[in-house]
Amino acid sequence: xxxxxxxxxxxxxxxxxxxxxxxxxxxxxxxxxxxxxxxxxxxxxxxxxxxxxxxxxxxxxxxxxxxxxxxxxxxxxxxxxxxxxxxxxxxxxxxxxxxxxxxxxxxxxxxxxxxxxxxxxxxxxxxxxxxxxxxxxxxxxxxxxxxxxxxxxxxxxxxxxxxxxxxxxxxxxxxxxxxxxxxxxxxxxxxxxxxxxxxxxxxxxxxxxxxxxxxxxxxxxxxxxxxxxxxxxxxxxxxxxxxxxxx
Amino acid sequence: xxxxxxxxxxxxxxxxxxxxxxxxxxxxxxxxxxxxxxxxxxxxxxxxxxxxxxxxxxxxxxxxxxxxxxxxxxxxxxxxxxxxxxxxxxxxxxxxxxxxxxxxxxxxxxxxxxxxxxxxxxxxxxxxxxxxxxxxxxxxxxxxxxxxxxxxxxxxxxxxxxxxxxxxxxxxxxxxxxxxxxxxxxxxxxxxxxxxxxxxxxxxxxxxxxxxxxxxxxxxxxxxxxxxxxxxxxxxxxxxxxxxxxxxxx
Numbered sequence: 001x002x003x004x005x006x007x008x009x010x011x012x013x014x015x016x017x018x019x020x021x022x023x024x025x026x027x028x029x030x031x032x033x034x035x036x037x038x039x040x041x042x043x044x045x046x047x048x049x050x051x052x053x054x055x056x057x058x059x060x061x062x063x064x065x066x067x068x069x070x071x072x073x074x075x076x077x078x079x080x081x082x083x084x085x086x087x088x089x090x091x092x093x094x095x096x097x098x099x100x101x102x103x104x105x106x107x108x109x110x111x112x113x114x115x116x117x118x119x120x121x122x123x124x125x126x127x128x129x130x131x132x133x134x135x136x137x138x139x140x141x142x143x144x145x146x147x148x149x150x151x152x153x154x155x156x157x158x159x160x161x162x163x164x165x166x167x168x169x170x171x172x173x174x175x176x177x178x179x180x181x182x183x184x185x186x187x188x189x190x191x192x193x194x195x196x197x198x199x200x201x202x203x204x205x206x207x208x209x210x211x212x213x214x215x216x217x218x219x220x221x222x223x224x225x226x227x228x229x230x231x232x233x234x235x236x237x238x239x240x241x242x243x244x245x246x247x
Numbered sequence: 248x249x250x251x252x253x254x255x256x257x258x259x260x261x262x263x264x265x266x267x268x269x270x271x272x273x274x275x276x277x278x279x280x281x282x283x284x285x286x287x288x289x290x291x292x293x294x295x296x297x298x299x300x301x302x303x304x305x306x307x308x309x310x311x312x313x314x315x316x317x318x319x320x321x322x323x324x325x326x327x328x329x330x331x332x333x334x335x336x337x338x339x340x341x342x343x344x345x346x347x348x349x350x351x352x353x354x355x356x357x358x359x360x361x362x363x364x365x366x367x368x369x370x371x372x373x374x375x376x377x378x379x380x381x382x383x384x385x386x387x388x389x390x391x392x393x394x395x396x397x398x399x400x401x402x403x404x405x406x407x408x409x410x411x412x413x414x415x416x417x418x419x420x421x422x423x424x425x426x427x428x429x430x431x432x433x434x435x436x437x438x439x440x441x442x443x444x445x446x447x448x449x450x451x452x453x454x455x456x457x458x459x460x461x462x463x464x465x466x467x468x469x470x471x472x473x474x475x476x477x478x479x480x481x482x483x484x485x486x487x488x489x490x491x492x493x494x495x496x497x
Contacts, residue, residue, distance in 0.1 A: 021485075032365075047459050103370060114381075238431070
């Protein structure tokens with residue numbers, strides 16, 4: 001056979017082979033990125049994501065966008081900059097949400113019996129859509145980091161507001177005022193996670209009253225910008241095709 | 248004419264480029280096996296997995312652990328040994344069509360790796376969170392750890408090692424040295440398993456409660472990033488396959 005000879009015998013077969021590889025690659029990329037992203041996210045922001053009584057106006061709003069913009073930035077660095085595919089962030093978030101929803105239903109509910117309305121995952125999709133759209137429209141990593149990254153941080157709380165608002169209404173219980181989410185936490189006891197390690201509403205910013213969530217979101221947006229830059233370059237490195245020297 | 252007829256017959260009889268049967272059977276192997284594992288957890292987690300000093304814990308969980316250790320070491324030895332032993336010593340002289348067929352087989356392995364990583368890093372790892380936040384641990388070998396750390400992690404290590412070995416022993420694309428990002432994608436997640444040593448040491452030393460975002464767990468995070476190395480594998484594969492398909496048609 002000639003070295004220049006094709007591996008396929010017709011253009012039709014070439015197209016079929018190419019499409020088949022597309023599906024194999026997408027499936028593999030989706031689930032491998034899902035695995036890496038999910039273990040990263042659950043161990044850097046997971047507790048705020050697991051339980052409604054951790055979904056506060058301070059640390060949840062601050063932490064979740066900062067730790068979750070990482071993989072979208074890295075995957076965008078390959079899917080857009082190499083293939084002009086404008087869905088790097090959305091595909092990451094879809095993967096993460098799939099992994100989380102399967103887990104919350106099958107294990108949080110199915111094995112340890114916490115109701116799903118106590119342990120549903122955060123919604124990260126609005127920020128991801130904006131991140132992809134900004135990159136697609138501007139074709140600029142810098143603008144995506146600054147505008148997209150900022151939007152990613154700022155949109156997190158409003159994107160979750162319709163879901164979490166009903167659980168943030170105040171209730172009076174045994175003479176104490178708390179949120180409905182707090183009350184869920186009291187009733188569904190997590191023996192291995194005592195109350196004293198719950199990190200919510202900490203710090204002096206609470207004296208600002210209603211401003212806690214927007215200020216936290218703004219700080220989160222600022223750090224998200226920086227993290228986007230960093231992880232864009234991580235993504236470029238991970239997408240490399242270098243070989244170590246053969247001995 | 249005779250030669251042409253012979254050639255057509257040979258084409259008709261040759262192995263398909265993508266062996267769909269292997270792909271389906273392999274996928275079913277992971278999905279059905281892990282469905283059974285999840286059923287086992289559901290039944291024996293609560294009934295025999297709460298007290299590690301109880302005799303039923305030894306029966307249903309420690310024996311499970313011992314059996315999986317033996318099976319994993321055997322499987323790794325046999326599978327990796329087979330792939331290495333049957334390696335192609337003339338890999339640079341295979342035909343383009345055979346090379347394409349091997350790329351498909353390589354991707355069959357990578358799809359299995361995707362299943363294995365999903366179950367290990369996503370499904371059973373977050374499941375471990377809810378188990379430990381609910382049940383107070385009294386051993387390193389809790390029911391969720393016996394499945395997560397000592398079953399699902401070794402399985403993705405075995406699968407990842409098989410992918411890498413297959414590529415290295417059968418594909419011309421990977422003969423110029425060791426593919427750095429491929430090694431990261433396989434060795435990084437592998438390092439999560441040794442990191443269990445730190446995790447267990449820390450939990451027995453100072454941290455009985457379950458806070459998932461605790462710094463003690465950041466080793467898992469760092470090595471989880473390595474999964475992104477799959478993007479380098481994808482880029483290498485896309486370039487290699489495009490090169491094969493763009494050659495002159497026969």
